[in-house]
Amino acid sequence: MNKLGTIIGFTFKNKVKTKSFLITTLILALLITIGMNVPYIIKLVQGDNASKAEQIGILYGTQPVIAAELEKYAAQSGNKDYTFVKYEGTAPDQAKKDLEDGKIEGYLSFDGGGEAFPAVTFTGGEDGMGQGLSSFLTLALQTVKTTVIAKDALSAEQIAALNEPVKLDTVRMNAEGQTEAGGDTQREDMQKAMNYVVVYVLMILFFSSNMMTGNMIAAEVTSEKSSRIMEILITSVSPLAQMFGKVIGIFLVGIVQIAVFGVVVGANLMLPHNQDILQGYSLSISDINLSVLLYGLLFYIFGYFLYAVLYAAIGSIVSRTEDLGQAVMPITMLGLASFYIGIFSISASGSMLIKVTSFIPFTAPTAMLVRIGMGTVPTWQILISLVLLLVSILFFGWLSAKIYRTGVLMYGKRPSIKELRKAMKAYKI
């Protein structure tokens, strides 16, 4: 046990001190800082421009009524991003000129006429019509259409009621047959959004730190093997202690790196201008679902160890660092599969694929996380998945230690499965 601590300490201290680690961490922290401040920087560059409403021209032409209603709507809606500008007549000459000069974003013209509502055409600049403008215009035209067609047949209240969006509440029934009332839907939506963020971040974290630390472990083992220091190590400590010391040591390195990034993200969020932006998306830290976070971390750690021991085993059967990339391929693929199953299923957390993969130890860390975060999972299923994961860590840890013990002394060509099996029988770990 004492020796395990010595190995963890040595691995950790020497990895953290390496230039490559320091530089990577610094660069990534810098990128995060820049990335988080991009919205603010854009705002600064745009300056007052952004706060000024975009102008949309209307060719009054044949439909003065509709045009007037549109202007009335814009005034009533309280939307300060867009305003309408009136162009007299039907000829678009003046509007075209203004569009070219950049005075307006585009202009609306009306075709046909008569009883029914006319077709509307939006002529925009090179940028076309943005998402925001599109939804604004659609809503405006819809409202105006209702008003124009209904005319005096409906009261103002009735028209307002017509324009009110349909309310759709969701109630979920859990496995015990009880329904969970929607309750404060506003708050639940927030939590759902926050869960989404948490699940997403945890999956990316799991994948990237798994790949990074996993390759670190494999490279460490291979270099120890090729420098023959392994022969001394293996005569000093049991391979099991050696392997787990390395895995835990590098795990701590990964944690430190994540902590550094966490502090950087936190510090950036604390900046007053970013605080505003966060509130703009109406997300707040207090909406984080603790159980999702806790389960997420648990699966994260378990998943890390499962992959890490395999990386160590692979590292031990390769003699030269050059051959490593090819050898770790299968595990990298496994990691990729696990990541993409999670990412693609995040909006379909009830699919058969994700139900099955949430019990397979290699994919469980992401698949089960999606199920916990995005849907409801009975606790017993989570526990079964965790137990399966734990059992497979023990099994693969034991197997990897055996491969490790055997592999580190095999040089030259990569050993075949048969050779490995034969040699493994000979060693106690």
Added chain:
Amino acid sequence: MEPLKLVNVVKQYGDKTAVNQISLEVGRGEIYGLLGANGAGKTTTMRMVLGLIYPDGGEILYNGKPYHAELQQVMGYLPEERGLYPKIKVSEQIVYLARLRGMSPQDADKSLRYWLERFDVPEYYDKRIEELSKGNQQKMGFIAAIVHKPQIVILDEAFSGLDPVNVELLKATVKELRDQGTSILFSTHRMEHVEELCQRITILHKSNTVVQGKITDIKSRYPREEVLLHTTGDVSGLDVIPGVTAVERIERGYHIRIAAPETAQAILEKAMQESTVERFEIKEPTLNQIFIQEVGDSHE
């Protein structure tokens, strides 16, 4: 009870026998020489002693007991390819290795400083291994092997690649360890080191033990076939003495090869008649000659 004893140890790789029925014992305070050409099975034997690989047959006993985990604390090993981390400071990695062998950090540091001082290179304490020359890296490897005061030390080609000054330094250290009671198993293909350091040796050839025993016993088993003769003047007709197979004129006399020991007396008489003898020696075969005779002949 011998600290280290091998009884009919066999190791096979596939259908190839790497070590065939080797038996030897290393006593307390003894340097045991393991000789052999490249690929003779020296390193395999050492790895089995270290517990790195397991024998397929026979047994290895340490103070009468088979391999057990506590041995990790009392064994020291210098592999043929110096096993050290290239990018880590000497002090850090040697203290680390010593701690893995059960030393406290303080003792390990003290011991390391002692040895650096001993080798006259205290300034290496803060150097990284890759900054050192090959010979000095080897010295650090040697320190790593003995820093924890082991009872059994395995040195694989400890002196190869060192300059004569450092070879003497390491030899003196090895002798000192021997005098303190350490059992040392030592492999080399440089015979002069063996003659100076070892009492008992084993010569391996193609996995088999071909010569084994005390060096003096081994030498007496081989006929003395060389005579060294220094005289003031010329001695004629040495080549017609019966039993003389070859005569070579050298700087101050003759180098004569003979078929039987009795011939030597005839040579001496002849030389005394014709000139004044300054030196007369019936040379015992060097280990080098024995080695070449046993191993070299069958080189195909």
